[in-house]
Every structure is written in C-alpha cells, then in structure tokens.
Amino acid sequence: MEMVFSDMFPESRIQYPVIFARLIGAIILGGIIGFEREAQNHAAGLRTHILVSLAAALFGIISIESVHMPGFADDQQVRIDPLRVIEAVTAGVAFLAAGMIVFSRGRVMGLTTGAGMWLSGAIGLAMGFGYWPVAFFATAAAVCVLFALGKMEERLERDPAKHLPPKDGAKP
Template sequence: MPTMIEFMPLNPSWVDIIGRLLLVIATGALIGVNREVGGHAAGFRTTILVGLAACLAMIQANLLLSTIGKTSQSFVSMDVLRFPLGVLTGVGFIGGGAILKRGDLVTGVTTAATLWIMTAIGLCIGGGQLVVGSIGAIAAFIVLSPFKWFDELIPHQHKARMEIELADVAEIAKIQAIFEPLGYTFLFIAKREGKADATVHVTYQVRWKHSGVGGAALELLTAVEERYKVLSFEMVTTTA
C-alpha cells in the first residue's frame, strides 16, 4: 500500500511541480467561473491567481525541506508554517478590500470567503496534498453553486428604505396598522413638508422576511403604491 510520503514527496520533481500548478489552475477555474458568471469582483482570473500564489508559496517551502543528509527528526525544528501563514495574512487584506459597506448595504462577504478557501486549496495542492486540495475545491464549488439554491429557499430578513407622500401628518401612524397583517414592519425615520398643501413626505425603514434573492420587494412596492404615492425606494439588505 502506498505511503503518504509517496503522494507528497519532500523533494518534488519538475513533473510534480508542473502537475501541482496545473491542478491549482483547474480548481481555481472551477470556482472562478462560478464567481465570474455571478458578476462578482473576484472572478475567473483573480481566483486562479490567488490559488497560484498560495501554491507557489507551498512549493517553495517544499523545496526548502531538503532531506539530504538529515534524519526525519530534524524537520521538527523547521518553521515552514511561516509560508502559508504569510500567504493567508496577505489574502486577508485582499478579502477585506473585496468587502464593501454603504450604509446598511454590505457586499463582497462571499467573495472574500471564496478567496480565503481558494488560498487554502492552493496551499494544499502546493504542499503535495493533491487529493485534499481537489476535494476542497469540489466542496467549495458545491457550496457556491447547488447550495445557493437552498440558501434562496431560506426566509431572510430584508430591509428597505422608502419615502411616501401622505395626505397629512395623521396618516403617519396608520401605515404600520395597514401593512402589519401583510408581514411588513414600518419604522418611522423622518418627515418633511410636501409641496402641496398639508402633504408630508415620510421616510420609513421597512422590514420583512421572505425567501429568494429579490425578497418580494416588488410585491411590497405594489402594495404600497395601491394606497400611497411612493417617492423613493431602496433595498438595504445585506448581500454577498
């Protein structure tokens, strides 16, 4: 039965190195295509480059672990973990740059996590753990693709900011009573005088739970427009 050292040679040949680089390119492409199709910032080429960087760092660490003239016990004193730790730290900065926050809207969290897992995959493949890295890539692809359908079936908390024109100030308190039976919570934010006599423009934060990417925002907007004039509508739900 082959030993683990035969699958992960401490002195890799050029064939081993090229094989690792090609495999990490293939796994990066698998995950990168998914992100590219979704229109995310870190797409096809970015994902491959992150994996290649991690892979090259581990290949370098692997090459520095020469076994010539040394016993197996001598490797305990070698701190080769500085390579992957340094790569993971660098990717942390890239991931932080991928996450954007504008008010209550947060985007890029899944993109940052994708770069993180791709780095781990690259480290595994670069260190010669080809099976572990390949399994990790398949698992990541499953989470990003098929699992996304399950995620859309789970009811999420959605939020939107809406400005409505009301006939008078007395209408402000009635909004919640009208839409609460429909599952919407209207939280008063601010009001200002309208151009017409006695009208007021009131801004609300609306909260509700619904599955799916759109979160039934169109249904909410339609329900409000049946009774009032909507001046502005903006989703502020956290997204990937």
C-alpha cells in the first residue's frame, strides 16, 4: 500500500500546495476573462476560458516537473525541452480559437473571443510556470481591453452615420 501512495504522491520539485495555488490562480484569472466574454453573450465564455487557462497551467507545471523526474535526469536517455510545451499549448489553443472565428454575412465574428482564448492559454502557462505577477497583469490588461474598448466600439456602432463618408460631396 505504501508503494501505491508513494506513486500517487511522488516527490515534486514544486511543493503540492504551490501547484494547487497555481492551478486555482489559473482558474480565477481565466474565469475573469471568460466572465467578460460570457457577459457579452459570446460562445466561448466562462467555462471555456477557465478550462483553457487551467489546461495550460497544468501543461506548464508538468513540463517543469518532467525536467526533474528521476527517469529523465540522465542526459544519455532523454532531453526534455519545456519550450516545446509552450509551442504545443500555443498551437492547440490557436486551433480551438480558430474554431470560434466565423465569416457570416460579410462580417468576421468571434475573432476577439478566439484571441481571448489564446490569451487565457498564455495566462495559464504563466501561472503554471509560477509567473504570478505576469499572469495578473495580463489578466488586468485583457479585461481593460475587452471592457473599455468594447464600450468604445459600442458607442461607435450606435451612430454609424458619424463614421460614413459624406454622400454627394455634402458636408456632414
């Protein structure tokens, strides 16, 4: 039974409470961006952004831990490159985000939501690698961009006549 428990809780480079805190941080920060998308009634909302951020954080943690695993420590056996994890997460989330982008009736839709998912992945990686300040700053910046610039876009769309060129050479 002791072998089972030692296998379930292997020695870790990062202490387990820190790992769990990073994962919770990824959930919260991904959720903040997802909440804004949900409030705007977009398809990829709260749950999607949380899952993307959580998965990316987990990949980051696993990549850190795998570099220090006893079976991978010998230079003769395996070389582990944590940058490949970043590349894989970037490609995987970009694939999901691309699925959100739709061209309909002459308009591109879902581009901002896709970009938000991609950013949630990056924030999750930052949390997974332990860069809390970077993850918090990126989340705050994302919310500012999504909320403040979203409000500005709404105002511009409410009065489209202000932004159209004058007809027949008349002045506006």
